Amino acid sequence: MIRTFASAMCALLISTSAFADSIEQRVLNNFIVPGYQAFEVAADSQVGTMEALCAAPDAQTLSTARLSFGDLVTRWSHIEIVRLGPILQDNRLERILFWPDRKSIGLKQIQQVISQKDETAITIASLQQKSVAVQGLGALEFVLFGTGADKDLLAAQSFRCQYGLTIASALHEVALELDSEWTRPDGFGTVLQNPAQNNETYRDKNETLRDILGVVAHGPEIIFDTRLKKYMGETADASAPKSGLFWRSGLTLFSISTNATALGDFSQAADFNALLDEKDHWVVDSFIFETQNAARATQVTTSVLDAPQSKERSKLEYLGLVLHSMGEIAGQELAQVLGQSAGFSSLDGD
Amino acid sequence: MWSRRDFLAIAGSSYISALAPPAFAQVSQSDQLFAATCRFGDGEFGLAILDQSGQLISSEKLPSRGHDVVQCPTTGSFLVFARRPGLFAALFDRSGRPIGQVDAVAGRHFYGHGIFSSDGKMFYATENDFDNARGIIGIYRIGTQQIERIGEFYSNGIGPHDVQLSADGQFLMVANGGIETHPDFSRTKLNLPTMKPNVSWLHLKDGAVAASFEPPAAWHKLSLRHMATANGKQVWVGGQLQESASTDVPLIAKLSLDTGIEFLDLSPEHQRMLQGYIGSIEVDANGEQICVSSPKGNRAMVFDQHGNVRHVKELADVCALAPTGQSSFQFGTGTGEFGQLGAQPNEINGLQFDNHMIALSAQTI
Numbered sequence: 001m002i003r004t005f006a007s008a009m010c011a012l013l014i015s016t017s018a019f020a021d022s023i024e025q026r027v028l029n030n031f032i033v034p035g036y037q038a039f040e041v042a043a044d045s046q047v048g049t050m051e052a053l054c055a056a057p058d059a060q061t062l063s064t065a066r067l068s069f070g071d072l073v074t075r076w077s078h079i080e081i082v083r084l085g086p087i088l089q090d091n092r093l094e095r096i097l098f099w100p101d102r103k104s105i106g107l108k109q110i111q112q113v114i115s116q117k118d119e120t121a122i123t124i125a126s127l128q129q130k131s132v133a134v135q136g137l138g139a140l141e142f143v144l145f146g147t148g149a150d151k152d153l154l155a156a157q158s159f160r161c162q163y164g165l166t167i168a169s170a171l172h173e174v175a176l177e178l179d180s181e182w183t184r185p186d187g188f189g190t191v192l193q194n195p196a197q198n199n200e201t202y203r204d205k206n207e208t209l210r211d212i213l214g215v216v217a218h219g220p221e222i223i224f225d226t227r228l229k230k231y232m233g234e235t236a237d238a239s240a241p242k243s244g245l246f247w248r249s250g251l252t253l254f255s256i257s258t259n260a261t262a263l264g265d266f267s268q269a270a271d272f273n274a275l276l277d278e279k280d281h282w283v284v285d286s287f288i289f290e291t292q293n294a295a296r297a298t299q300v301t302t303s304v305l306d307a308p309q310s311k312e313r314s315k316l317e318y319l320g321l322v323l324h325s326m327g328e329i330a331g332q333e334l335a336q337v338l339g340q341s342a343g344f345s346s347l348d349g350d
Numbered sequence: 351m352w353s354r355r356d357f358l359a360i361a362g363s364s365y366i367s368a369l370a371p372p373a374f375a376q377v378s379q380s381d382q383l384f385a386a387t388c389r390f391g392d393g394e395f396g397l398a399i400l401d402q403s404g405q406l407i408s409s410e411k412l413p414s415r416g417h418d419v420v421q422c423p424t425t426g427s428f429l430v431f432a433r434r435p436g437l438f439a440a441l442f443d444r445s446g447r448p449i450g451q452v453d454a455v456a457g458r459h460f461y462g463h464g465i466f467s468s469d470g471k472m473f474y475a476t477e478n479d480f481d482n483a484r485g486i487i488g489i490y491r492i493g494t495q496q497i498e499r500i501g502e503f504y505s506n507g508i509g510p511h512d513v514q515l516s517a518d519g520q521f522l523m524v525a526n527g528g529i530e531t532h533p534d535f536s537r538t539k540l541n542l543p544t545m546k547p548n549v550s551w552l553h554l555k556d557g558a559v560a561a562s563f564e565p566p567a568a569w570h571k572l573s574l575r576h577m578a579t580a581n582g583k584q585v586w587v588g589g590q591l592q593e594s595a596s597t598d599v600p601l602i603a604k605l606s607l608d609t610g611i612e613f614l615d616l617s618p619e620h621q622r623m624l625q626g627y628i629g630s631i632e633v634d635a636n637g638e639q640i641c642v643s644s645p646k647g648n649r650a651m652v653f654d655q656h657g658n659v660r661h662v663k664e665l666a667d668v669c670a671l672a673p674t675g676q677s678s679f680q681f682g683t684g685t686g687e688f689g690q691l692g693a694q695p696n697e698i699n700g701l702q703f704d705n706h707m708i709a710l711s712a713q714t715i
Binding site for chain 1: 417433434462532534535536537538540542543575593594595596597618619622623625629646648705
């Protein structure tokens, strides 16, 4: 609690130390820092619920641990749209969520850890030396919801529970690192707000704007490519429901919905319109409108495993169209009115 | 280099007469022509042939976004490879008229680059065996009526991108970028924590590995992607860092079979300019000057073999580069600027230059 308070104080200092409200400050203070702090709090809570489950395994503590996993996924799905700065260092992104796991290599590693009761997976330091696939949200989901979870987790002295607790603790460590990396005085928050020729990452505001724009320009494509494309397939017959992220916990579409909503929230936090003539405000308004359409399209009446092959499939197809539209609006229209339009090599190089 | 007289002689009178009068006049006055992948004003992608001043000589649309252009050393025809994960390689005759298209075979896609053999009878393309996450060199024989894919070999890594031919025509030098992708997930990078890039010398006859050079383990996220060579022996490679840009990781290296890999130690100031990303790299004809572009850093930078920076030009979204006959470099940008480093660029209306271009060479017929 003291640590969280200290982090909040750092954020406050960042927000009040500058004399003018910039887009960098807005995304930092209104989205990025609170987003990572919410993820850190959720990870901390997950550690607590796993400790309770391991200490006194019963239906109640198991249910609570599973509920807190849902909260953790929610917080992550919100902040994961930010693909810049510390999340791209030290494999933090993959340590939180290794996805896509195309050939289920990660899943096999997780199953092996559990079946062999791999002792190196139940201390944080040794877990962090293992494959990124066995130390993140995918692994924790399998621990809590995968085959054999009820039986294993309701048993006393459960290895599986200790493994889950270790994963939660490792996630919490990464969350703390991210919070610190963004908020410490010489951290990435300061880097983002102070572009200069001697700034290692950003030399001018054009470069910071490019990365901020990149969040909304690339986000829809990332969601489609990594969360929807294979899950939905080109046709119902070609769909692969079990390739959906978090299908075991039933959070597949909820996570996508949170991603889409987060893109709208990020746009509002950035207040791109403050940089635009009023005649161009329709662009940002359209993007936010589409994020709401995307979130609505995830509201299906079937299970996430049935959705791609049921009459609800049309909603997923519509979701795909909306995500494409969002990418076009942000990557083309918004980029153009922000003076970043033509940079199709820098925005999407090879 | 491709001169006005060459172009007029090779293109033939029927083609020349079909050109609009301004284009015809321009070809007549041009000393140097370039072929570049691009995006047109209507949003479609294609190939543009321009002269040194940026006057558009001709253009053709492509099925989707192109990437690199390579020219046959004997016939002057050229190939445009689809951008990864692309499914076509489009063949144009020496005057820029489309004459065919090669489609990727089942289970493979193109990675955007390729190279002709010395005799011009074959070409080799970097490809992805995506279900097995293996880099592939596709082998193609160019016949009078058709192009036939006659085989393939392992590229000695994952994600092969650029490929060059050694001076003696015996080796392919392949930049295995190290990044796994699969069409199920479009361009998503699937293996960043474990990626292992390398540049490999492969025997042309059978794909056997003659040598392979990797960056140090601490720099394993430096995807080695684009190469240039003036003499076919010394190769320059430019990388793209798959994490936040850092001045600690050098982006450029020179390699040869004799000396291995040697990274260039640029100053932190110049390193910062490149933003962890080299989009294109070229060497001048005598191998003395190397030019790199960074569309993320908005810079084109020229340096000598020892890494002494000679020239830096700030250019928004610059990527496409080509050596010119005047020991300089031509550039094209995503904002439509086109020109020679050191000279005033021209803005080309309705055209955005993509990642790569080439200076068209005159051919012995």
